[in-house]
Amino acid sequence: MRDKQQIRNVFMPLPPGVIRDSIVSFLSTECSDASIADITSAVRSRVGEVSGSSVRSYLSLNSPDVFERTGRGRYRLLSPESTQKQGKLKILAPETIARVGNATLYNADCFDWLDDQPQNSIHAVVTDPPYGLIEYSKKETEKLRSGKGGVWRIPPSFDGHQRAPLPRFTILNDEDRRELSVFFHRLGTALARVAVPGANILVASNPLLSHIVAGAMAQSGLEIRGYISRQVMTMRGGDRPKNAHEEFDDVSVMPRSQWEPWVMLRKPLDGRVQDNLRRWGTGGFKRISEDRPFGDLIRSHPTPALEKKIAPHPSLKPQAFMRHLVRAVLPLGEGVVLDPFMGGGSTLAAANVVGYQSVGIELDKNFFEMAKTSVEQLTNVVVRESP
Numbered sequence: 001m002r003d004k005q006q007i008r009n010v011f012m013p014l015p016p017g018v019i020r021d022s023i024v025s026f027l028s029t030e031c032s033d034a035s036i037a038d039i040t041s042a043v044r045s046r047v048g049e050v051s052g053s054s055v056r057s058y059l060s061l062n063s064p065d066v067f068e069r070t071g072r073g074r075y076r077l078l079s080p081e082s083t084q085k086q087g088k089l090k091i092l093a094p095e096t097i098a099r100v101g102n103a104t105l106y107n108a109d110c111f112d113w114l115d116d117q118p119q120n121s122i123h124a125v126v127t128d129p130p131y132g133l134i135e136y137s138k139k140e141t142e143k144l145r146s147g148k149g150g151v152w153r154i155p156p157s158f159d160g161h162q163r164a165p166l167p168r169f170t171i172l173n174d175e176d177r178r179e180l181s182v183f184f185h186r187l188g189t190a191l192a193r194v195a196v197p198g199a200n201i202l203v204a205s206n207p208l209l210s211h212i213v214a215g216a217m218a219q220s221g222l223e224i225r226g227y228i229s230r231q232v233m234t235m236r237g238g239d240r241p242k243n244a245h246e247e248f249d250d251v252s253v254m255p256r257s258q259w260e261p262w263v264m265l266r267k268p269l270d271g272r273v274q275d276n277l278r279r280w281g282t283g284g285f286k287r288i289s290e291d292r293p294f295g296d297l298i299r300s301h302p303t304p305a306l307e308k309k310i311a312p313h314p315s316l317k318p319q320a321f322m323r324h325l326v327r328a329v330l331p332l333g334e335g336v337v338l339d340p341f342m343g344g345g346s347t348l349a350a351a352n353v354v355g356y357q358s359v360g361i362e363l364d365k366n367f368f369e370m371a372k373t374s375v376e377q378l379t380n381v382v383v384r385e386s387p
């Protein structure tokens with residue numbers, strides 16, 4: 001067994017690209033060059049404590065096609081227009097990056113962001129994508145915000161409580177399903193490049209669509225490792241036949257869904273499990289305790305009202321479940337966890353709680369702004385029961 005103290009003392013790097021992106025963001029607001037001291041303090045104000053030598057190495061060694069030395073200890077962006085045109089650099093505006101605890105948040109399209117990242121730089125992915133695709137399109141989020149139906153339906157109120165809107169996946173047609181498959185193939189391909197060998201990739205899904213997610217991602221260079229079942233009472237299914245509920249009052253069209261499948265994938269190992277663990281820190285799951293391995297059936301509950309109040313995102317996952325999951329995905333507790341579809345930031349808050357570095361990407365500006373405040377508050381939520 002590896003010495004636990006030794007694991008704790010391993011240097012925890014910032015997620016890939018964070019230092020470079022902060023330097024770019026600072027220099028892009030400066031009209032000319034800046035000193036290393038000014039650049040370092042600007043990076044620190046954006047992302048927290050970093051060593052001066054890391055900043056220097058990004059300026060001079062790691063990104064020679066991005067920064068240019070203008071004099072002793074002074075740097076500027078190397079003609080941003082030309083590097084942008086060549087597709088080498090996307091200038092990130094300072095308001096599109098935030099840091100909360102050990103988490104870095106980006107307001108970006110995750111596919112663009114992933115394209116920009118070095119190979120083998122992410123150690124685990126825990127994400128809940130827009131698996132109906134259209135529910136988070138601009139048109140549908142506007143309908144959701146104005147309460148005007150679309151793919152979002154309000155489930156019947158229950159025990160006097162108005163239920164939150166849910167996306168209706170049963171309205172997807174064959175064309176939508178084909179698009180879904182293309183989307184998950186593209187996602188799998190992008191993740192297979194940035195993930196380190198042995199990285200766990202956990203993708204939330206639902207019983208109607210998980211086969212498409214799993215099939216498409218398994219053809220993109222990742223291996224299927226099974227499913228995690230989150231046992232939770234949902235408001236899906238269980239309804240009597242529409243417009244004939246009195247005639248068929250002892251029939252429900254679909255079972256009341258009581259579980260949520262999470263597709264479990266892995267980037268293929270580099271050698272044996274033990275070789276992979278030594279080289280990349282990945283290739284397994286962290287055990288719950290010495291005599292209890294992580295299991296694939298996890299008892300959960302709907303997201304508590306307090307958490308939904310902190311982060312009123314329609315798909316917010318509960319902290320108790322997310323902390324359990326996120327803790328397990330880094331077998332040695334070292335590395336960077338990515339959520340490319342961050343939403344209200346439940347993955348990042350969970351990563352903060354278990355002491356991991358994390359990165360979250362969110363396309364929608366309103367949800368990104370929400371996550372900037374909710375990640376910290378969700379991090380502070382006390383969870384009583386553990387699965």
Ligand SMILES: C[S@@+](CC[C@H](N)C(=O)[O-])C[C@H]1O[C@@H](n2cnc3c(N)ncnc32)[C@H](O)[C@@H]1O
Pocket residue numbers: 108109110111127128129130131136313315316317340341342343344345346347361362363364367
């Ligand atoms: C199902 S929600 C995730 C909710 C999250 N698990 C939570 O607990 O809050 C999916 C999120 O992905 C975002 N999204 C959709 N397409 C995206 C893209 N291409 N890049 C980044 N985010 C995207 C949506 O705006 C939405 O907030």
